[in-house]
Amino acid sequence: PLTLPRPSSVRVVAVANQKGGVGKTTTAVNLGVGLAMSGLRVLIVDVDPQGNATTALGIDHDLGTPGTYEVLIDEEPISPLARMSPETPGLEVLPATIDLSGADLQLANVRQRERRLKTALDDYLKSHDIDYVLLDCPPSLGLLTINALVAADEVLLPIQCEYYALEGVTQLMRTVNAVKSSFNSKLQLATILMTMYDARTRLSKEVVDEVRGQFSQEMLETKIPRSVRVSEAPSYGRSVLTYEPSSAGAVSYREAAAEFAKLHATASKEASNRAGSS
Ligand code: ADP
Ligand code: MG
Numbered sequence: 001p002l003t004l005p006r007p008s009s010v011r012v013v014a015v016a017n018q019k020g021g022v023g024k025t026t027t028a029v030n031l032g033v034g035l036a037m038s039g040l041r042v043l044i045v046d047v048d049p050q051g052n053a054t055t056a057l058g059i060d061h062d063l064g065t066p067g068t069y070e071v072l073i074d075e076e077p078i079s080p081l082a083r084m085s086p087e088t089p090g091l092e093v094l095p096a097t098i099d100l101s102g103a104d105l106q107l108a109n110v111r112q113r114e115r116r117l118k119t120a121l122d123d124y125l126k127s128h129d130i131d132y133v134l135l136d137c138p139p140s141l142g143l144l145t146i147n148a149l150v151a152a153d154e155v156l157l158p159i160q161c162e163y164y165a166l167e168g169v170t171q172l173m174r175t176v177n178a179v180k181s182s183f184n185s186k187l188q189l190a191t192i193l194m195t196m197y198d199a200r201t202r203l204s205k206e207v208v209d210e211v212r213g214q215f216s217q218e219m220l221e222t223k224i225p226r227s228v229r230v231s232e233a234p235s236y237g238r239s240v241l242t243y244e245p246s247s248a249g250a251v252s253y254r255e256a257a258a259e260f261a262k263l264h265a266t267a268s269k270e271a272s273n274r275a276g277s278s
Pocket of ligand 2: 024025026048052137138
């Protein structure tokens with residue numbers, strides 16, 4: 001059953017932050033599962049050679065499993081390489097393996113090197129009725145992340161509630177603006193999700209206030225708490241939503257998915273109202 005609104009057209013979201021360990025993969029996986037469990041159709045593209053999103057979604061990522069590498073380097077189509085995740089119906093994954101670690105260098109001298117993912121994704125979306133595409137980016141601003149930013153409509157930036165939380169955000173914004181002016185004029189930093197929040201510490205509250213001060217429009221009200229269940233789930237090839245549905249982490253990722261989906265529904269409704277009244 002559909003319990004969240006479908007966006008008026010597919011929403012392609014790059015989950016990016018060039019800092020490692022801030023919760024990009026955890027967010028792509030659990031938000032994706034949250035949206036799929038609400039009846040929406042979701043494709044997660046693993047753009048990180050570590051392949052953590054792939055394994056967390058129960059897809060085997062042995063060497064030789066074709067996926068994002070073949071799409072970027074050999075220009076193979078996405079459709080035959082995407083796999084259904086055993087997590088939940090309606091969720092597909094384009095897997096990544098360590099093979100992808102060579103792609104940043106291999107892409108350096110090919111034609112259309114920044115647009116390879118966008119070209120493949122546009123082609124895939126012509127024949128697949130998808131609501132959300134989530135691109136799980138690696139912790140760098142190289143050509144893999146650039147491909148994700150060129151393919152995306154919007155950026156979801158997870159920020160860890162820790163010291164130096166905003167470190168690197170300036171460089172990410174600079175990269176987003178460069179991609180926007182050269183390749184993808186509609187790209188915007190749309191959403192910030194605070195991760196690994198600890199309500200008992202003053203630091204967590206201070207970091208949230210600091211980020212809200214700069215990004216009041218973008219920051220979701222829902223914060224993801226630090227929770228052992230969240231970090232355990234991937235080792236079982238599961239999201240926390242099916243591994244421990246009643247845990248604080250599962251509850252907050254379901255809420256984040258709802259907030260994320262509804263914010264957009266309002267925006268697209270306003271846009272169509274404006275279009276209708278003009
Ligand atoms: P990134 O993709 O940005 O490198 P990950 O999503 O892999 O970050 O998260 C880094 C580590 O932190 C992982 O071991 C993950 O399981 C853990 N982690 C992420 N979010 C949480 C959370 N809310 N509570 C506890 N551990 C978390
Ligand atoms: Mg990751």
